[in-house]
Structure formats: structure tokens, C-alpha cells
Amino acid sequence: MPSYETLLFLHVTSAFVFVASYVGFSIALFFARRVQRPEAALALLRIVRPVDALAWIGATGTILFGVWLAIDVDGYELWDPWIAGALVLWLVTEEAIRRENLLFGKARRAARAPLATPESRAADTRALLRSRTANLLHGAGGVGMLGILALMIFKPGAGG
Amino acid sequence: MIAFLRPDAWDAPVFIHVLGAMLLTAFVATAVAALAAARAVSAADAILVRVGAWSLTAAVPSYVLMRGGAEWARSREPFPRDSEWIGIGYVVADGGALVLLAALALAWIAVRRTSTAAARVAAALAAVIAAADVVAVWAMTTKPA
Secondary structure, eight states: OOOHHHHHHHHHHHHHHHHHHHHHHHHHHHHHTTOSSHHHHHHHHHTHHHHHHHHHHHHHHHHHHHHHHHHHSTTOOTTSHHHHHHHHHHHHHHHHHHHHHHHHHHHHHHHHOTTSOHHHHHHHHHHHHTSHHHHHHHHHHHHHHHHHHHHHHHOTTOOO | OHHHHOOGGGHHHHHHHHHHHHHHHHHHHHHHHHHHHOSSOOTTTHHHHHHHHHHHHHHHHHHHHHHHHHHHHHHHSOOOTTOHHHHHHHHHHHHHHHHHHHHHHHHHHHHHHTOHHHHHHHHHHHHHHHHHHHHHHHHHHHOOO
16 A cells, blocks of 8 residues: 555646646647648647647546545545545546647648648648637636646645 | 645645646646657757747746745745755755756757757756656655655
8 A cells, every 4th residue: 555655746746747738738739829831730739649648647647646645544535625626627627638639639630631732721720729619628727727736735625 | 744734824835836846847848848859950840949948938937936935835834954855855946947047048059050959958958857856746745854
């Protein structure tokens, strides 16, 4: 049975990885919205694949070790308001990032469209990544992550 | 069990410290991914080198947030300054700052002079910072000695 310190290290490291993936998506989104050529968009979208792997690893580790800690530590319960709130925000964040990654996949296909001109491929890619859906998904992911971090640090409603 | 037992007055500085540390690690990791993904500083991949340089630039204010939060937390927490885990934190933070500045300079040299070698060295230095950050997280969470 891992110690409290080991579980906390794995939980926090996973959270760092999860946040790193979100920042990676943010930077790819920021620059890909401004590209003028489809080759540059494809180069940028190349870093989205490893970033998506990081998101999966970070999200899985955060929830796995977080729930383990909540069960293992005396004084923590899964239904404590700050833990239950974090679980809900984790679901929202994870789903927003999953859907955002699907959007990156669409943008990749638009940048590669064989029958379109380079200008229209770049324009289609920019339009997808500048869409209201992209903004909403990315915003929801960011707010969710910040909310989880605030709940984990301030622990509202915790007795300890 | 420090996190579990932490008084409320420590929460704000710890929040700033952890947020800064997470953003710092995230920008550095993104720089590693972008600079390492640039196969050559060709017209298409030049944007990846620029992404790497801007990510390392964004890591600087994140570092200030992390370091400022750490000092604010230290002023409120009655831990002895010679605690091993605090020492590890200082070594990683202060040593990491020097490596970050070197990586940042090299990344911008790679952008300006379209140098693949400078981009590669900047990526390696940024990877060292990311690895050191994991050691710092280990020290902060397990608090050895």
C-alpha cells in the first residue's frame, strides 16, 4: 500500500501534467489561429498529439490518485463539498479537453484537404480554431482547472 | 500530512506558489515539445521554434509567481529554513532560473538566426528544468527530513 506522501506526489504530479497539456493546447490554439499557410498550421498541430497524450495521462492520474487519497486519508470523504466539487469540475474539464482535441483533428484535416487551395486550407483551419465552439471549450477547460486548483488548496467546507 | 493540517492563513500564498509552479512547468514542457518537434528550421517549422521561444518567455512571469508565492508562504509557515525539502526547492528554483535564462536566450537566437543547433540545446535545457521541477514536486509533497 503506497504511503500518503507517495499518493500525494503522484496526484500532484498528474495535476502538473494535466495543466501542462492545457497550456500546450492554449499555445497551439493561439498560434494556429494566426497562421497564413497550411504547412505552418500542420507543423503546429503536430505538437497537439503528444499534448493530448499528456492530457490523458494527467487526467487519469489526477482522478485515480485523488480518489485513492480521499478514500485512504482519515478525515477526507468523497462527498466532502470541496472533493465532490472538484470531481464535477474534473468531468467538465476532461470533456471540454476531449472535445477540443476532436476540433484539433478537424483542423488538421482542413489543413490537409487535398482538393482545396493553400489559401482556403489555411482559412478553413483558422475559422475552425477561431469558432465560438473552440472558444467555449477552451474557456470551460481553463475555468474548470483553475476551479479544481482553488478547491484543492482552499478546501472550502473541510473541517481540518 | 502538512497539506491536510495547513491553517487557512497559508492558503493564498500556497495557491499563488502552486499556480506559478504549474504554469512554469507547463510553459517549459510546451517549449520542449515545440523545439524538439522542429525537425529543421525550415519555413514551415520556424513557427515551432517561435512557439518554443514564446513559451519560455511566458515561463519567466510564471517563475516570478512561483518564487514570490514561495517567499510569501515561507513568511507565514514556521518551517526551519534548513529543512531538506525547502533546500531542494531553493536549489531547483534558483538553479532553474539560470538554466531558464540560458534556454530563453538560445531559443531567441534560434528564432533570429534560424539555428537548428540553438533550438536543440534550448530544448535540452528546458527538458532539464522540467525534470528538476518533478524533483521539486517530490520534495514539496513528501517533505523528506
